[in-house]
Amino acid sequence: METSVSVSSTQDPSSSPLEKHPSSADRNGDLDSEGGSGLEEAGFNWGEYLEETGASAAPHTSFKHVEISIQSNFQPGMKLEVANKKNPDTYWVATVITTCGQLLLLRYCGYGEDRRADFWCDVVIADLHPVGxxxxxxxxxxxxxxxxxxxxxxxxxxxxxxxxxRTAPASLLEGCFCPFPSGPRRFAQPFLHRWDEARSGEYE
Incomplete structure (x- = not known):
């Protein structure tokens, strides 16, 4: 029988929301770190390319989506909920390992220090949600x-x-989210309720 649990947490009140746009990318909007993220071009020198072609670089103001992500206050160590890569109808809690523009490197909770399953996702199009x-x-x-x-x-x-x-601010991911009450007792109740339902086979 499959194990399923639910979580809730008070969110950090900060930052402005990132607008999510439709995309033809997969539901997670992720890039598997094992297969390479495509973020680096080995042996390519951008400065030399501009000089050789006589081209000029576009100003940073042309990439407002990157500016927004940089200002979004995503920080390493923050927790969020993300769709499972192999079963996108279910979700799991992940930790932000690092950020690169609008990309987040995530690690599902439970992997500890094991980096082999880390994966990149695009915060603008990925199925990301605040804890709870x-x-x-x-x-x-x-x-x-x-x-x-x-x-x-x-x-x-x-x-x-x-x-x-620390949890990723709800305003960052959803725009509007009503946080659950804080405190150890209230924090644990949603876990135990869903856990009991899962054990009895009433919740899928």
Whole structure:
């Protein structure tokens, strides 16, 4: 039987929202770090190229989407909910490892220091949500298959992992989000409720 849990957390109140646009990219808008992100061109020198072609670089003001992402206050260590890459109808909590313009390097919670499954995603088009979104919208929160058997109690793991952590501001991801009440007792209740439903087979 598949394990599913739900989380909630008070959000950091900061920054302006990023508008998400339709795209033909996959649902996660991600680039697998194992296969290479395409962010670097080996042996290519941008300055030499401009000189040889007589071209001039476009001003940075032409790339407002990058300016917005830089000002968005995404920081390494922040937590958010993201669709599972191999099962996009379910979600899991991930940690921001680093940022590069509008790209985020994410790692699903539960991988610890293992970087092999890190992946890049485009914040403008990826299926990203603040922590607590799954609980509010009755979505399934489920660990990736690769680490599903790593812990016997994922509810307890997430409570420990998220307690005291920084979450990506809801205004950054959704524009508007009503945070759940803070405090250890209220924090744990949504986990346990959904966990009990999953164990009884009433929640999928």
């Amino acid at each position: 979104w799954c609980t509010q919208n009755n979505k399934t929160l489920m660990p990736p298959d690769a680490i599903k058997e790593k812990y016997t109690d994922w509810t307890e793991f997430l409570i420990r992992d998220l307690t005291g952590s």
